[in-house]
Amino acid sequence: MRRTLYLFRSGRLRRKENTLAVETEEQRRYFPVENVRDIFVFGEVDLNKEVLEFLCDNEILVHFFSYYGHYVGSFYPREHYNSGYMVLKQAEHYIDPTKRLNLARKFAEGALENILQVLRYYHHRGKDLSEYIAAIERFLKSALPSCQTIEELMAVEGNARSYYYESFNVILEDSPFQIEGRSKKPPTDPLNALISFGNTLVYVKVLSEIYKTHLDPRIGYLHATNFRRFTLNLDVAEVFKPILADRVLFTLVGKRMLSPGDFDRCGSAVFLSERGRRTLVEEFERKLQSTFHHRRLKRNVSYQTILRLELYKLEKHLIGEEEYTPFVSRW
Structure with a gap:
């Protein structure tokens, strides 16, 4: 079952083969991409073009929020189903x-x-x-x-x-x-x-x-x-x-x-x-x-x-x- 990935701590989001790697000062965690429904980013998270392409290919949206939890915007990948x-x-x-x-x-x-x-x-x-x-x-x-x-x-x-x-x-x-x-x-x-x-x-x-x-x-x-x-x-x-x-x-x-x-x-x-x-x-x-x-x-x-x-x-x-x-x- 796909689940939402919530990122509260500041760090980095990157691709590691077919997984998403979340790196913070305290630890590094890996999430198989097929298990991720979407991503909610609350912390100061760095990510690059490579991971955005990876997310796009796997139809994963990323939603960004301000320090106080206000919705800022979304990375909305190219639409696969719109007609x-x-x-x-x-x-x-x-x-x-x-x-x-x-x-x-x-x-x-x-x-x-x-x-x-x-x-x-x-x-x-x-x-x-x-x-x-x-x-x-x-x-x-x-x-x-x-x-x-x-x-x-x-x-x-x-x-x-x-x-x-x-x-x-x-x-x-x-x-x-x-x-x-x-x-x-x-x-x-x-x-x-x-x-x-x-x-x-x-x-x-x-x-x-x-x-x-x-x-x-x-x-x-x-x-x-x-x-x-x-x-x-x-x-x-x-x-x-x-x-x-x-x-x-x-x-x-x-x-x-x-x-x-x-x-x-x-x-x-x-x-x-x-x-x-x-x-x-x-x-x-x-x-x-x-x-x-x-x-x-x-x-x-x-x-x-x-x-x-x-x-x-x-x-x-x-x-x-x-x-x-x-x-x-x-x-």
């Missing part, structure tokens, strides 16, 4: 206002459905979240269906998430962390730092999976296709952030796996320390590799697999084979 036909279909569904609104609404619906699943999960475990569940249901059943523009959809989805983030203080009422509102650039408290970093991991994971399909990541629907490099991954990630990033956050904080010492302050900004990022990444990978019984497929699948299957469903929608319905978790 002109699929690009035309993506463009067709973007240019046609009705088709674009239909897809954008589905991404927003999937996001709110999974937010509801998270809230119900914790409500059934003794947290009084009835107020938040009722609010999200109203957004889902009344506000979203009445939206006639992308801007209205984005506003409704944003308002729903504001209510949702308020519920974090109830879910995590016995923890040392509280949230006073969503702050992104920069995050101003530990929970916002966790939300931002977790969301970033989901965005980039979806981007890696898009590379393995016929889809072009530059054409999104809920998020406008513009001069930004990638948008389709942002759309699909909306569906999965509640059940991946947020569930991991609740596990880490609820089980006291993170403490105030796992965060760094820089002025008013708060960021995860290296240890904090490592801890979150380990739990995030455990979540991705965990399996559940898929009712339609009638077999156990991992969340990592579900990301790819979601993209295949989107492909079928674009070519007119089957209407897209977003994945909704059923715990």
Whole structure:
């Protein structure tokens, strides 16, 4: 099974025959290239043209992050699976206002459905979240269906998430962390730092999976296709952030796996320390590799697999084979 290679320490990444060698001051480690899905670089890592060619030949993406864990960009190898036909279909569904609104609404619906699943999960475990569940249901059943523009959809989805983030203080009422509102650039408290970093991991994971399909990541629907490099991954990630990033956050904080010492302050900004990022990444990978019984497929699948299957469903929608319905978790 291919796994993500996370590089937190500074050092060098190079090719050694048919393996990737990671060299730091402390040690040298080797990773067979066939076992590497993609690479997330957080440290100051040197690499040369030879290793980039090697990664390109093996269809391995490299994602780069700043010192504080902000996504910087990706080495996106030449595309092996993109087809002109699929690009035309993506463009067709973007240019046609009705088709674009239909897809954008589905991404927003999937996001709110999974937010509801998270809230119900914790409500059934003794947290009084009835107020938040009722609010999200109203957004889902009344506000979203009445939206006639992308801007209205984005506003409704944003308002729903504001209510949702308020519920974090109830879910995590016995923890040392509280949230006073969503702050992104920069995050101003530990929970916002966790939300931002977790969301970033989901965005980039979806981007890696898009590379393995016929889809072009530059054409999104809920998020406008513009001069930004990638948008389709942002759309699909909306569906999965509640059940991946947020569930991991609740596990880490609820089980006291993170403490105030796992965060760094820089002025008013708060960021995860290296240890904090490592801890979150380990739990995030455990979540991705965990399996559940898929009712339609009638077999156990991992969340990592579900990301790819979601993209295949989107492909079928674009070519007119089957209407897209977003994945909704059923715990």
